Ligand SMILES: Nc1nc2c(ncn2[C@@H]2O[C@H](COP(=O)(O)OP(=O)(O)O)[C@@H](O)[C@H]2O)c(=O)[nH]1
């Protein structure tokens with residue numbers, strides 16, 4: 416059973432779509448969406464009138480959580496939670512929950528834990544201040560802690576995770592995971608949130624209605640077996656790239672992408688209906704990140720999705736602008752109408768057949784920093 420949620424986000428179509436896709440990735444069932452021109456009004460993150468409205472709405476809907484698609488200060492979170500008597504998740508907590516759900520290897524679990532502690536650390540001071548003011552006794556269970564004790568405790572936990580990480584066995588686990596899949600070629604869907612990965616996944620898996628074999632359910636809840644031109648292949652939906660990702664989450668994010676390293680083909684799903692500026696930025700960040708984690712270029716296919724709402728001329732123009740013009744590894748598709756799906760399958764099939772030997776990549780090398788923030 417999914418937990419239910421009321422989602423508060425911006426009054427912009429793209430923001431709503433992204434927020435909905437994030438809630439979906441975290442497995443929340445959205446019962447209601449509140450759109451706001453501005454988020455982060457001082458006391459509650461919302462205007463007081465809106466809070467009253469939300470109170471009534473929450474009484475009727477009784478959601479398990481309220482998801483607030485922005486960062487909330489501890490005081491705002493506390494005020495809103497007290498007013499509504501419901502757990503509040505801000506955008507960063509939501510993203511961390513998604514990573515937590517997706518983390519599989521011990522390294523990935525540690526990376527996510529580390530990011531969660533960083534989140535806590537950045538809020539520790541204010542939490543302690545709130546607790547000390549006596550206004551919020553026992554707030555978040557830290558009322559009895561002194562600021563230094565609390566800080567040191569988080570620091571201590573972070574350090575012990577860092578030590579474990581330095582000894583972790585990512586390579587070994589990845590190989591073990593790869594061995595489990597032996598006998599099957601694998602395809603993974605990557606790309607930004609709301610590009611249409613899940614829609615494409617459902618289209619491709621819905622066609623054959625092949626049940627996931629028991630063996631693979633332990634690998635991932637989002638991996639299924641499909642028939643691709645008479646061959647059985649495994650296809651996985653992945654966590655996806657997230658725009659406005661805070662810098663401290665980047666390692667945790669990358670660790671959730673590790674399954675891509677041993678996938679035969681990565682389909683990067685791109686929302687071609689987005690403005691060129693966004694498109695370029697996202698395209699670049701996908702390509703760089705995949706390269707960093709060790710996915711070689713010849714294993715990537717670009718699926719330019721949502722072509723049902725963009726004219727062919729515009730698509731070609733955008734293809735040129737993102738620098739894909741001379742590549743034969745892209746295709747415009749529509750996961751909704753099914754446009755070009757047979758061609759996509761052919762392209763995947765051919766890529767699987769001609770799959771070159773995996774390149775040797777040293778994953779232990781430090782990686783170049785890139786800025787994922789907008
Ligand atoms: N017009 C159009 N919308 C699409 C297409 N594929 C997905 N969408 C919409 O884009 C939004 C995000 O899709 P989703 O599959 O959840 O994206 P994900 O975050 O990448 O898994 C949803 O509202 C989909 O209905 C497409 O081919 N055409």
Ligand SMILES: [Mg+2]
Nearest residue numbers: 436440612613
């Ligand atoms: Mg999805």
